[in-house]
Structures are given as structure tokens and as C-alpha cells.
Amino acid sequence: MQESHTSETAQKSIEATIVSGILSAKIRPGTRLGENQLAALFGVSRTRVREAMMRLETRGIVHVSPRRGWFVVEPSAEDAIAVYEARRVVEAGLLRSMAVLTEEGCKALATHLNEERNAMAAGDRQRLTYLMGDFHIRIAELSGNTIIADILRDLTARTILISMLYQSEFHAAQSHEGHCRIFQAMQTGDFVRAAQLSVEHLDEVEMGLDLTARSDPLSDLRSSLSLPPRTASSISQQPHPKITPSKEQ
Amino acid sequence: MQESHTSETAQKSIEATIVSGILSAKIRPGTRLGENQLAALFGVSRTRVREAMMRLETRGIVHVSPRRGWFVVEPSAEDAIAVYEARRVVEAGLLRSMAVLTEEGCKALATHLNEERNAMAAGDRQRLTYLMGDFHIRIAELSGNTIIADILRDLTARTILISMLYQSEFHAAQSHEGHCRIFQAMQTGDFVRAAQLSVEHLDEVEMGLDLTARSDPLSDLRSSLSLPPRTASSISQQPHPKITPSKEQ
């Protein structure tokens, strides 16, 4: 952990750190990501932080509110539906395109499902969230197609943000069983069935969302004024718009 | 075309301009995109250009060679295979997920296929290239899923770069027929068949590539030295590494 090595790595790791923070549910949607704060945290100048933010913006992970700051996206109900639809398309397409499950792949997934079980037993919810998303990414990875894996990673990050907004209770056992079923189908080489199970699994999770719960309290006024349903700039009507009282710089 | 309006728009349009230039085959793979050149061209400072470049980099459209410059990516043969595989996954998954073809959608596609015919008759190869890629993007657009549409747009851009590198001759008629078949299946509501035809169509195009033609002449030496197949930094062994003699600034 040399200082020099850290700062070298920090260049692209701002992105990775934030994404991994989201994937493990440690960063909530709407979290403010101040350029100065991150710059101080990572020991770099604002320039680098901005670059990372812009990259994350094109990946659909953060968005900028002009002269106000960068925020982790808070997907709207419509966004949520679109993300789940996209995942169904990609994951089903991926499974259907797979021909064999290699020995290593089989082992990797079996190990993963064990980890899920362990986390459930331990009641480690953050780790569980991470594992539940990671299962799908692993499938993409062992298909060998890094393009699809990257796409799915970003979609999974958004999925986790969605679940933090709209999922009242976490049916971990149900998800785990879904994963097991998909794995079983893959083991028997029935990828068409695996794809179908994957779609059903995603449907199930989507159904578990309460997409009306967090609908903003202004929706009545908004609709009577016939404004767009929920713009990016109307976001962050969050309960804690204040920054942590660290005065930074 | 007011000056002010142009410069306001220019901010994000650098990205769009380059992508659209690639989609219509006006920008070749390996093209150098100098920060100063673009800054002068768009009338903005290097800062904005860099932002656009970084966004395009995360989209897989350009890459940077440190202290040498930004270049439009030159996909390797392995990249080409991965891109086609990803497209098969996404497009087949998309078509399978579609339930109905709306009246407008039907009209839009019919119009598009007519445009393809016109461009073929006119022998307008650039426009033809654009249309051939755009067909797939349109399908994604009329599915209503902008996430998938965006993904497919970037993949199509890369596909076109690939075709400029590895496609010796352009079988436009063959592609057009493939599109027609997909459209017919969609019209009859048989999306499973449309998906299957789409996969076959992409296979066909991929088969038309000569993925050994442009393999770099150093491959023998490279493999005997057991170096990595083709690194990003080994790119731009292109015939014209020189910049156009505009002295800029």
C-alpha cells in the first residue's frame, strides 16, 4: 500500500470504486458525489474526478445537475421497467447463445451459489445484495463475452439502485432458488430453458418492486400541469440534500 | 445557423458528430482525432474535446495512445468476433421479447427498406452502409427500449469500423434481402423466427469478413516471441501515421 502506487491506481479506480460501492449496496441512489470531496478522498485533482464522473455518466450510473453537483442516479419507475426489460433481453439472449457449460464454469457457479447460502445464513444483507447481482454477471463472464459482461455489470448496478428505492422487503431465498433453477438447467445443457427461467426470475424480482411507493408527492400537481413525468433535474428531492458537515478544503 | 446556437450545441455534438460520421462510413478506423484539431474545428477548447473523447472511449468508439493521440478504434479480429456475438445476443433477445409490430413500426420499416433499395439503385455506398446499420437500430428504437437502442447503436458503429477493415466486398443485396426476410417474419408476428433470421443474417455478414486479410504482417514474429495477440498500443501501424499538414494553432 505504497502512497505512490495508490495514487497511480487511483486514476481509473475512482470509477471502479464507485461502481463496486453500488454493486454492494454501500452507496445509495441520490448520494451526492462532490468533486472536491472525491478529489480529497482519492488524493487527486478535480480534473480526474470529473473524468471519472463523465465516464460514469455515459454508463448511466451518475448524472449531473448543473452547478449543483453529481449524484448517483435515482431511476424512475419508468427507468426501472426499462432496465428490467433490457436485462431480460440481454440475459435471455446470452443464455440461448450458450452451447456448453465448461467444467470450470460449473464449479464457479456452484461455489457462487454456496456463497449465497452462506450469506443468507449469516444474514449479511449487503453481501447478499452483491452476490445476487453478481450471479448474473458471472454467467456473462463465463460465456467469455466481455462486451456483454460489461453491459450487464452496468445494468446490474442500476438494478441494485432500483431495488434500494422500490424494494420494500428482500426475498433473498426466492432469488436464490431462482438462481439454483437456472444453474440446474444450465447443467443439463438446456440453455433454452435456462433463458426462460432467467426471464421468469427477473419478472419475479420486478414484481416484488413497489413502483408506486416512492412516486414523488408532487405527482398530482405535476400531472395537472402536464409536466414530464419525472425529469432528471427534478431528482434529488431527497430527504437529506445537505452534505456531511466536513468542510473540505 | 447562428454562431451562438452552434457553439451551444457543439458541447455534446462532438460525440454525436463523430459517431454519426462512423455510422455513415465517413470516418475510417485508425483515424487520428487530435484534440487541438477538433477544438479548432468545433470552436471550443481542448477541455470539451477531451470530455467528448473520454465519453467515446467508454463507449468503445475511440481509444487513446498516451501522449500520442486519440484514434478511432481498429477492432482486432477477436474484437470483431466478440462484437458480432454481442449483436447476435442482443438482437435475437430483443426480437424474441417483442410482442407486436405496431402500425407505425410497420410503416417505418417499410419506408426504410425502400430507402435501402433506392440507395442500392443509386450506388451510394456510404448511404447504404449507414442504412444497413440503421435498420437494426430502428428495430430497437421501435421496441421502445432506449437502453437497448443505445447499446445497439454503439455496437453498430463498431460493426461498421470492422467492415471497413475486413470486408473486401460489400454484398449489399444479400444484406438487404436478409432485412426483408426479418421484416416479413415480424409482419406475420413470428418474432421467434425473426430472431432466428436475425442471427443467420449476422452470421452471414460475419462470414463475409476476411478476418485474416488485415492481420498485421508481424503476426509471425509476434507469435514466435509469444507476445499478446494484438495490444491496443500496437495499433496504428497504419499506412498514414502522419497528420494532415494543417499546422493548426
Next chain:
DNA sequence: GCTTGCTGTCTTGTATGCAAGAGAGCCACA
């Protein structure tokens, strides 16, 4: 009490300046 306008502070937007490095071209030398 409630609203409305103002002002100070804190944020990002953007340009610019300097440093580091890569590479082309030249020159000396064998």
C-alpha cells in the same frame, strides 16, 4: 405569519498554462 427579494457561499463549467513523453528527422560516425 407569510411571502418576496437579496446576498453570500458553495458548487460545477471552462479555459489556460505548464510538464512529461513520444517520435520524426538530423547528424556524426563506423
Next chain:
DNA sequence: TGTGGCTCTCTTGCATACAAGACAGCAAGC
């Protein structure tokens, strides 16, 4: 003639300075 090294130019990398705007908090007026 061919080869090695040097230098000089041009490129991006990165930090910093300043400008512009958003918002909270306050004060004045109704």
C-alpha cells in the same frame, strides 16, 4: 551506406484559476 544517438517539436496529462450559476438563509414589507 547503414546505424546509433540526440534534439526538437508536437502531443496529451494534469492542475489550477477564474467565471457563472444555484440555493440557503436572512431581512424587509405586506
